[in-house]
Every structure is written in C-alpha cells, then in structure tokens.
Amino acid sequence: MSSTWMTTRAWLLMLPLLVVMVAVIGWPLVDTVNLSFTDAKLVGTGGNYVGFDNYTNMLSSSNFSRTLVTTTLFAVISVAAEMVIGVLAALLLNQQFHGRAVLRALMILPWALPTVVNATLWRLIYNPEYGALNAALTQLNLIDAYRSWLGEPGTALAALIVADCWKNFPLVALIALAALQAVPRDITAASLVDGAGPFNRFRFVILPYLAGPLMVALVLRTIEAFKVFDIIWVMTRGGPANSTRTLSILVYQEAFSFQRAGSGASLALIVTLLVTVLAVAYAALVRKTAGSAA
Amino acid sequence: MSALEIRNIRKNYGSVETLKGIDIALQSGEFLVLLGSSGCGKSTLLNIIAGLAEATSGDVLIGGRSILGVHPKNRDIAMVFQSYALYPNLTVRRNIGFGLEMRGVAADEREKAVAEAARLLQIEALLDRKPSQLSGGQRQRVAIGRALVRKPQVFLFDEPLSNLDAKLRLEMRTELKRLHQMLQTTVVYVTHDQIEAMTLATRIAVMRDGRIEQLGTPEEIYNEPATLYVAGFVGAPSMNMLQASITGGKLAIAESDVRIPLPARYANAAREGARLVVGIRPEALRVATAPTDLSLPVEIEVVELTGPELVTTARIGAQRLTACLPPRSQVAKGEKRSLTFDETALRLFDPSTGKALPTV
Ligand SMILES: Nc1ncnc2c1ncn2[C@@H]1O[C@H](COP(=O)(O)OP(=O)(O)OP(=O)(O)O)[C@@H](O)[C@H]1O
Ligand SMILES: [Mg+2]
Numbered sequence: 001m002s003s004t005w006m007t008t009r010a011w012l013l014m015l016p017l018l019v020v021m022v023a024v025i026g027w028p029l030v031d032t033v034n035l036s037f038t039d040a041k042l043v044g045t046g047g048n049y050v051g052f053d054n055y056t057n058m059l060s061s062s063n064f065s066r067t068l069v070t071t072t073l074f075a076v077i078s079v080a081a082e083m084v085i086g087v088l089a090a091l092l093l094n095q096q097f098h099g100r101a102v103l104r105a106l107m108i109l110p111w112a113l114p115t116v117v118n119a120t121l122w123r124l125i126y127n128p129e130y131g132a133l134n135a136a137l138t139q140l141n142l143i144d145a146y147r148s149w150l151g152e153p154g155t156a157l158a159a160l161i162v163a164d165c166w167k168n169f170p171l172v173a174l175i176a177l178a179a180l181q182a183v184p185r186d187i188t189a190a191s192l193v194d195g196a197g198p199f200n201r202f203r204f205v206i207l208p209y210l211a212g213p214l215m216v217a218l219v220l221r222t223i224e225a226f227k228v229f230d231i232i233w234v235m236t237r238g239g240p241a242n243s244t245r246t247l248s249i250l251v252y253q254e255a256f257s258f259q260r261a262g263s264g265a266s267l268a269l270i271v272t273l274l275v276t277v278l279a280v281a282y283a284a285l286v287r288k289t290a291g292s293a294a
Numbered sequence: 295m296s297a298l299e300i301r302n303i304r305k306n307y308g309s310v311e312t313l314k315g316i317d318i319a320l321q322s323g324e325f326l327v328l329l330g331s332s333g334c335g336k337s338t339l340l341n342i343i344a345g346l347a348e349a350t351s352g353d354v355l356i357g358g359r360s361i362l363g364v365h366p367k368n369r370d371i372a373m374v375f376q377s378y379a380l381y382p383n384l385t386v387r388r389n390i391g392f393g394l395e396m397r398g399v400a401a402d403e404r405e406k407a408v409a410e411a412a413r414l415l416q417i418e419a420l421l422d423r424k425p426s427q428l429s430g431g432q433r434q435r436v437a438i439g440r441a442l443v444r445k446p447q448v449f450l451f452d453e454p455l456s457n458l459d460a461k462l463r464l465e466m467r468t469e470l471k472r473l474h475q476m477l478q479t480t481v482v483y484v485t486h487d488q489i490e491a492m493t494l495a496t497r498i499a500v501m502r503d504g505r506i507e508q509l510g511t512p513e514e515i516y517n518e519p520a521t522l523y524v525a526g527f528v529g530a531p532s533m534n535m536l537q538a539s540i541t542g543g544k545l546a547i548a549e550s551d552v553r554i555p556l557p558a559r560y561a562n563a564a565r566e567g568a569r570l571v572v573g574i575r576p577e578a579l580r581v582a583t584a585p586t587d588l589s590l591p592v593e594i595e596v597v598e599l600t601g602p603e604l605v606t607t608a609r610i611g612a613q614r615l616t617a618c619l620p621p622r623s624q625v626a627k628g629e630k631r632s633l634t635f636d637e638t639a640l641r642l643f644d645p646s647t648g649k650a651l652p653t654v
Contacts, residue, residue: 186379189346194393194440195367204392208383 036266042259054266063242063250064267070157071246075225078161078168082221083214085165086172091202093173094180104177111170119234122163126150126235150236153243160244164231168224172217179213180206212286219282226275247271295358297322297480298343298448303352305338305504312338314504316352320497323478327491330501331527336484339501340450343482344373356447367396372441376453378433380425380440386412387421390439411439414473431462438473451483455490467493488528492516500524519641522648525573531605531616534579536572537645540564545572547590550611555587557637563651564642570651571643576605578639579617581625582632588640589632590615594625608633 036054040047058064093104110118125132128148137143149159183206191205229248232238238245238253251271255264296319305313312335320326328336341347343354345366353360361369372393380389388395390411391404412418415435425433434454441449455463471494474481485491491498492512500507500515508520519525525533537548543566544553556564564570582589592608592615604619617633625631642651
C-alpha cells in the first residue's frame with residue numbers, strides 16, 4: 001500500500017476530530033482575537049475597532065504588573081512546595097509498613113475532592129472567629145489573639161498557597177510513587193553494598209528514575225497554578241486589597257465585573273500567550289530530561 | 295578458620311520455607327557455585343550472605359566473625375548482579391569507583407584503583423561512557439570492575455552471565471576463571487547453568503527445594519552424584535537412568551533380557567530382587583567392537599550430529615538410552631548395535647529414596 005494512501009487515510013480518520021476541534025477551540029479563539037481589538041462591552045453589540053489600545057493599556061497598567069507578580073509568586077511557591085512534599089510523601093509511602101495501603105488511599109483524598117469543596121473547607125479552617133487554625137495556634141500559645149488569615153493582605157496569599165498545596169501534593173506524590181516502583185531492586189541493593197547512605201541513594205539511585213515523571217508533574221502543575229482561578233475565587237475573590245488577585249481573576253473582573261469585554265479578551269490572550277510560552281519551554285525541558293535518562 | 299561459613303541457615307517467607315537448613319564452610323580462595331533450578335533458593339541464600347535479606351535462623355561468618363546484623367556495606371563483600379545494576383546516570387568511571395567514593399577514599403587513590411580494574415577487564419576505552427552506551431557484555435565487565443576495586447574478602451555473583459549471548463557467555467566465563475586464578479579471592483557464584491558450574495567451581499553445591507542435595511568438587515558431582523536429582527541435573531545430555539533389578543546376582547535391565555554383571559564395589563549394597571536405577575553417562579558409552587560382558591544390545595532410533603559428537607538415541611527393551619559417540623561413528627537409524635562401557639562408569643541408585651547406593 002502506498003504511503004500517500006496511508007497518509008490520506010490517516011487524515012480522513014482524524015477529520016471528524018479536527019472539525020470538532022476547529023469548531024470548539026478555533027472559532028472561539030478567532031472570535032476572542034477579534035474582540036480584543038474592540039472596545040466592546042459585555043452587553044450590547046459591536047464596539048469600535050481600537051487597534052492595539054487594549055493591549056498597550058493593559059500591559060502598561062500597574063494592575064497587570066502587580067497581578068503578574070502575585071500569580072508568579074503563587075505558582076512558584078505552591079508548585080515548589082507540592083514537589084517537595086509530594087516526593088517526601090512518596091518516599092515514605094514506598095517503605096514497607098503496616099497500613100501502607102490504607103495510607104496510600106487516604107492520601108489521594110484531597111486531590112479527589114472538588115476544588116470548591118476544598119476551598120470551603122480551608123475557609124472554615126481559616127475562619128477568624130471559630131477556625132481550627134486560630135484555635136490550634138492560640139492553644140499552643142503561638143498567637144495571642146485570633147487573626148483573620150484570609151482578611152489580612154499579609155497572610156491571605158500564604159494561606160491560599162497552603163490550601164492549594166494540600167490539594168495538589170497528592171498528585172505529585174502519586175506520580176513519584178509510581179516512578180519509585182520502577183527503580184530496579186538490584187540497583188538499590190548494589191548501592192547498599194557499595195555503602196551509599198540515604199542521601200546518596202536518593203541522588204544516584206532514585207533521582208534518575210524520578211526526574212522524568214517529576215518533570216511532567218512540574219509542567220502540569222505550573223501551568224495549572226499559573227491559570228489558577230477557582231480556589232481563589234471561592235476563598236478570597238482576589239482580596240483583600242487585591243493581594244491575592246491572579247491573572248485569571250483579573251480577566252474575570254475586567255470582562256465580567258467591569259463588563260469590558262474587549263479589554264478582558266486582550267488580557268485573556270496575553271495570559272494564553274504566557275502559558276503557551278511556559279508550556280513550550282517545559283516541553284523542551286521534558287524532552288531533554290527524557291533524553292539524558294535513557 | 296573458614297573464609298566463609300554458613301551455619302544452618304533457614305529462611306521462611308510467611309509460612310513458606312525457602313531455605314531449610316544450609317551448611318557450607320569455604321576455605322579462603324575457594325570458588326563455590328550454587329547450582330540449582332529456578333526457585334530453589336540460590337538468590338535468597340546469596341542475599342542473606344550479602345545482608346540484603348535476613349535469615350530466619352542460622353549464622354553467617356566471614357573470617358570467623360558473625361556478620362548477621364552487620365550492614366551490607368560493612369560485610370567486606372562485593373556483589374555482581376544478573377541485571378548488572380549499574381547506576382544509569384553515572385559514567386563507567388564513577389560506577390566502578392562508586393563503592394570507594396562512598397567510603398571516602400581519596401580521589402587520586404580511587405582513580406588508580408579504577409584504572410587498574412579497567413585494565414584487568416580491558417574496558418579502559420569505555421571509562422567516560424554512560425551504561426546506556428554499552429553492550430551487555432561491556433556492562434557486565436563494568437559490574438565486575440565495580441566489585442573488583444573494593445578488594446573484598448568474598449565476591450558474590452548472582453547469575454552474572456545469564457543475560458549474555460552464548461558466545462559472550464563463554465568468553466566471560468573464561469575471563470572470570472582467569473580473574474579468580476589471579477586474585478584468589480573467595481567466590482560464591484549462583485547459576486543454573488551446569489557447564490558454568492563445572493568449569494568455574496572448585497566446589498559445587500547442588501541445591502534443590504531449599505536444601506543442599508550434594509556439596510562436592512566438580513569431579514565428585516559429575517562422577518559420583520549422590521542422588522538421582524544431581525545425576526540428572528549435571529551433565530548434558532543427562533545421565534541415562536535405566537530401571538533394573540538384581541536377578542541371580544546380576545543386573546537385569548527391566549523389560550528386556552539384558553543381564554550385566556554387578557560391579558564388585560556394589561556387592562554389599564544390593565540384595566537379590568531389589569529394584570534399582572542404573573546410571574550411565576552418555577559420554578561413557580561406545581560402540582562395542584568385540585563381545586564383552588558389559589554390553590547393552592540396542593536399536594538405534596535417532597542420530598544427531600552436534601559437531602564434536604554424534605548424539606545417538608537408542609532403545610534397550612522398552613527403555614531409551616542416549617550415547618555421545620565420536621562424530622564419525624558408523625551408526626544409522628534402525629541398526630541393531632551393542633554399546634559398551636567401563637565398569638567404573640556405572641552408578642546404582644535406590645529408586646525409592648533417590649540416593650546413590652553405597653560402594654565398598
Ligand atoms: N520476597 C519474597 N517473598 C516471598 N517469597 C519469596 C521472596 N523472594 C523469594 N521468594 C521465594 O523463595 C523461593 C526462592 O527464590 P530465589 O529467588 O532464591 O530462587 P532462585 O534459586 O534464585 O531462582 P532463580 O534461578 O529463578 O533466580 C522462590 O520460590 C520464591 O518465590
Ligand atoms: Mg535467583
């Protein structure tokens with residue numbers, strides 16, 4: 001059979017999917033791009049063509065730069081913490097002990113919870129009047145008076161990061177645990193005979209097998225964290241004093257709260273572009289890690 | 295004092311007895327091969343010596359000192375694994391030197407030891423490669439090098455050659471023998487390949503089902519197998535085992551009218567009427583040119599030329615017999631011939647216990 005026929009057939013088979021993808025992704029994207037060059041409001045029709053005004057205004061606004069910093073802080077700190085906690089949890093759960101299976105199952109719970117439920121749960125924990133955190137910290141004599149963890153600009157972002165970590169470290173732990181099963185027993189045994197302690201064993205025996213899968217987890221989590229919306233929307237709505245406003249929240253406010261559809265669309269596209277750049281950079285990194293591990 | 299002593303080692307996994315009391319004492323410089331079929335507990339025993347598994351009871355001594363409870367790194371052993379177990383992201387150089395590096399040996403001293411091992415194993419050109427850039431044989435050399443540099447009291451090998459192709463396995467076997475003759479270190483070597491066992495060992499422990507079936511020199515194992523199991527396991531093609539009985543002071547081959555004289559050394563061991571198994575190695579058989587007492591009249595069934603020998607399958611009564619004849623022997627399918635052998639090549643076993651009959 002000729003290869004052109006094979007190629008034609010491949011395209012034919014993919015055609016239905018391609019049509020659907022163009023319809024549900026391509027068309028809205030084109031529409032958003034069009035919108036971003038107008039001063040259209042959310043309600044009402046049309047709007048006038050304003051060229052790159054939306055973009056230049058948005059990029060030069062102090063709101064945007066401050067939000068970008070907040071988003072980056074949120075993404076970097078929470079992802080880093082999730083990676084560290086996730087790997088440590090996986091190492092622990094990879095040991096032989098009674099109740100390991102139960103603990104492994106329990107660990108998945110936070111990740112399996114819907115984000116809204118998780119966010120509500122943490123709002124209760126952080127509650128300034130009857131929250132568990134306040135109770136615990138006062139009883140330990142670490143603070144004198146109850147505080148409003150989500151109500152103070154100084155602590156709100158940190159509180160959000162903790163909640164996000166709690167939800168997402170299990171994903172990293174699961175991926176790492178699966179990778180740990182792939183570490184050949186003989187190599188571990190050889191390192192024991194060779195006299196490698198726990199640290200060197202992690203570095204020379206475990207890490208080579210962990211690096212690839214962890215890189216994938218890192219990519220997934222960073223991109224997700226960069227786009228974060230739901231957990232913040234439920235817990236703080238970007239407040240207090242915009243201290244937890246991330247890019248997605250800003251898009252929402254611009255397009256829906258302030259009803260500036262054109263400007264919101266331009267911001268959405270900027271965020272899309274940023275995430276795409278991240279994704280491409282990571283994809284290259286993953287390919288490099290996979291190459292060196294093989 | 296023994297270099298390595300294994301005292302009544304038992305190992306249970308749950309309710310399953312994997313090792314059922316193993317006793318071995320090795321002199322310094324001995325090459326012990328643990329030989330047995332899959333699942334008989336060879337690796338388990340080796341791992342107990344290495345400290346990678348814990349014995350349920352019993353003791354292991356190296357140089358007279360009990361090493362139970364001692365960390366593997368402090369047991370003065372080095373181990374080579376079937377899967378090579380090289381560190382994937384370290385160069386060959388660092389792989390070989392890893393044990394020394396972990397023990398804090400200075401870099402220049404380490405470098406010297408690595409170079410020396412690489413020279414012995416002829417892998418100097420590979421030192422800067424990663425394991426993924428090596429062939430199976432080269433990887434195994436690196437794994438051996440990693441064990442060599444440590445200069446341990448005891449080397450442990452777990453089927454180191456079984457992932458190699460036939461030709462390479464032969465080369466590496468000779469290589470290992472050369473290294474052992476040069477270094478004279480005590481070795482415990484696990485394999486299920488009886489040729490490897492015969493060629494490498496100074497002593498072989500044939501294991502079966504968690505027990506040592508026979509412990510002896512390769513010659514003893516080959517010439518005087520203690521049980522039918524050992525007789526059948528060692529040697530290829532394996533030993534002929536003919537059902538027989540003692541009739542009128544002679545060995546009567548079952549379901550035939552063949553009678554051969556009972557060798558004098560078995561005179562006290564066998565009673566009249568007793569059922570026996572007669573063991574004769576295929577290599578001990580030859581075509582009779584003149585009539586003798588010790589002759590087995592057979593009908594040739596299959597003739598296979600392997601190169602160095604003509605493997606001939608023949609029938610004696612209702613039983614089958616294999617003979618390894620010189621390649622140019624004039625035998626053909628369907629022919630009736632007489633096979634003969636030296637009296638000393640004949641072994642007798644008790645079929646009810648599977649044990650060899652005692653000789654005088
Ligand atoms: N960790 C374990 N848990 C339970 N049973 C085990 C374990 N390790 C080994 N066994 C059992 O112990 C027996 C001996 O295993 P071992 O690995 O020592 O065999 P072996 O002689 O090395 O076989 P092979 O030639 O296939 O490597 C096997 O029946 C095996 O199933
Ligand atoms: Mg084994």
